[in-house]
Amino acid sequence: MIDLKQNEVWFVTGSQHLYGPKTLEQVAEHSREIAAAFDASKHLPVKVVFKPVLTTPDAIRELCLEANSTKKCIGLITWMHTFSPAKMWIAGLSLLKKPFAHLHTQYDREIPWSTIDMDFMNLNQAAHGDREFGFIGSRLRLDRKVVVGHWQDDEVQAQLGVWARAASAWADWQGAKVARFGDNMRDVAVTEGDKVEAQIKFGYDVYGYGIGDLVKAVNEASDGDVEKMMQAYLDEYDVIPSLRPGGERNASLKDGARMEVGMRNFLQAGNFKAFTTTFEDLHGMPQLPGLACQRLMRDGYGFGAEGDWKTSALVRAMKVMAEGLKGGVSFMEDYTYHFSASGDKVLGAHMLEICESIASKKPKLDILPLSIGGKADPVRLIFDANTGPAIGASIMDMGQRFRMVANVVDVVPTDEPLPKLPVARALWLPRPNLKVAAAAWIYAGGAHHTSFSYSVTAEHLQDFADMAGIEFLLIDENTRVQEFKEKLRWNDLYYHLNKGL
Numbered sequence: 001m002i003d004l005k006q007n008e009v010w011f012v013t014g015s016q017h018l019y020g021p022k023t024l025e026q027v028a029e030h031s032r033e034i035a036a037a038f039d040a041s042k043h044l045p046v047k048v049v050f051k052p053v054l055t056t057p058d059a060i061r062e063l064c065l066e067a068n069s070t071k072k073c074i075g076l077i078t079w080m081h082t083f084s085p086a087k088m089w090i091a092g093l094s095l096l097k098k099p100f101a102h103l104h105t106q107y108d109r110e111i112p113w114s115t116i117d118m119d120f121m122n123l124n125q126a127a128h129g130d131r132e133f134g135f136i137g138s139r140l141r142l143d144r145k146v147v148v149g150h151w152q153d154d155e156v157q158a159q160l161g162v163w164a165r166a167a168s169a170w171a172d173w174q175g176a177k178v179a180r181f182g183d184n185m186r187d188v189a190v191t192e193g194d195k196v197e198a199q200i201k202f203g204y205d206v207y208g209y210g211i212g213d214l215v216k217a218v219n220e221a222s223d224g225d226v227e228k229m230m231q232a233y234l235d236e237y238d239v240i241p242s243l244r245p246g247g248e249r250n251a252s253l254k255d256g257a258r259m260e261v262g263m264r265n266f267l268q269a270g271n272f273k274a275f276t277t278t279f280e281d282l283h284g285m286p287q288l289p290g291l292a293c294q295r296l297m298r299d300g301y302g303f304g305a306e307g308d309w310k311t312s313a314l315v316r317a318m319k320v321m322a323e324g325l326k327g328g329v330s331f332m333e334d335y336t337y338h339f340s341a342s343g344d345k346v347l348g349a350h351m352l353e354i355c356e357s358i359a360s361k362k363p364k365l366d367i368l369p370l371s372i373g374g375k376a377d378p379v380r381l382i383f384d385a386n387t388g389p390a391i392g393a394s395i396m397d398m399g400q401r402f403r404m405v406a407n408v409v410d411v412v413p414t415d416e417p418l419p420k421l422p423v424a425r426a427l428w429l430p431r432p433n434l435k436v437a438a439a440a441w442i443y444a445g446g447a448h449h450t451s452f453s454y455s456v457t458a459e460h461l462q463d464f465a466d467m468a469g470i471e472f473l474l475i476d477e478n479t480r481v482q483e484f485k486e487k488l489r490w491n492d493l494y495y496h497l498n499k500g501l
Helices: 021-040 057-069 086-095 118-123 126-139 154-173 195-202 211-219 223-236 250-269 290-298 309-322 434-443 458-468 481-498
Strands: 008-014 047-050 073-080 100-104 145-148 177-181 205-209 274-276 302-304 329-338 345-349 364-367 379-382 388-397 402-412 425-430 449-453 471-475
Touching: 008 021, 008 057, 021 047, 021 073, 021 118, 057 073, 057 086, 073 126, 073 154, 086 126, 100 126, 100 154, 145 154, 154 309, 154 458, 177 211, 177 309, 195 205, 195 309, 195 402, 205 211, 211 250, 223 250, 250 290, 250 364, 250 379, 274 309, 290 302, 290 329, 290 379, 302 309, 309 329, 309 388, 309 449, 309 458, 329 425, 388 458, 402 434, 402 458, 425 434, 434 471, 434 481, 458 471, 471 481
Parallel strands: 008 047, 008 073, 073 100, 100 145, 177 205, 177 274, 274 302, 402 471
Antiparallel strands: 329 345, 329 449, 345 425, 364 379, 388 402, 388 449, 402 425
8 A cells, every 4th residue: 555666766967068078977977976866765665766967056956846747746856067157046946846855965075185186176075065064044034854874784775765755754644645534632632733733734635424424335245245244354363263153253353344445435535634533433443443443453554543634644744654663563552551660660551443453462362342432343453563672653733733752762671461351452652751751741731632653753853843844842851840840931932933034
């Protein structure tokens, strides 16, 4: 469902005619070589396309307009091999709608001490050519990522790869559709928000559907497709005996399969990339579709419970960023705490809908009471999550702007088995610790729902937030509550004044 190789990043080099055709030929040769190296790099998940060297305002403007209109192009990597007078870039950059990363590098790694002459100096001027280009980016107040270092270094390519993943997610949001089955969970504040402003700011659209629309699709699911889905369950999971063919609860598994087939058909027919459900709106559904949500997330769909469309869209974005990386991405909720001398921990879970992409081993497919929602016992996948570093992120509508807050955590094994907990779960130590992390999160107005990932990092999220032009707050091992509160106050002032800049 997600293919990052269909995306293109254009490698764009700036120069000028002052240096003559021979120098420009060398600039083009070097740029072509760097673009090819990036295209072959294990760090960059997208196609990197060399573009002819830009030496005039008209050429720059046309390139930026071409990038805007080319769907496959998700952004530019810019580099000033020589000096490229930055007034030439004003018209193009003012029109550019795609993200760009500014690569500050040079072709040769080291100075050739015994042979360096003025020809070499005229050719290799990125040290000040990129500063000229950097000035105009700052003068135009353009968000972009600056990557510094030699182009062959793994660190440089890795940074560009992170940016390319964020750019892929940003491109994926443009024109994306989120299906909302039912409305928001009643009286909940943080999952609400301005959908019109979100479409203006983020590019995706939220479509609301009555639960009857989904019920119709579920009821129309063919028996053949349902049987294939049930067989997939048997092949992929540790299914308890009562749900297997001939078991006394097999009909409930069939209901779960029919709901998944119906939801898949609905989402595919409408070209949706994310969706929400709510346990308060299940009229006509036999059970809460937890299993379907888990498996749809596994296949790349974004999901948010209780009508949480912002988290649904963020889960999708982080699925795109994480494509091809180890670790997985899931909808998550901070559920309950473990205050202990061995370290205060958070038990993350939800009623049902945790994605199996973060499972430590083959999930168990079980059926147990939900005790909420007033429907039949739902089928669900139960597992412990992987251990290791992870991050949880959330986007909130703060009234005058959107804010993203993220917390770096370390997922650890549970202190003891959880034989009676009927949901998938993860246990983690927040950085720097629970007291600081929770206080900072609450001061920031962070939601109780998050998009949770072992493969997406703070750098991915920072790049993505910059592309979206929204506030980004990180809670990690360096966070101090008083400094965090001061940052919140300064950010409030900045984003208020920024509207007039």
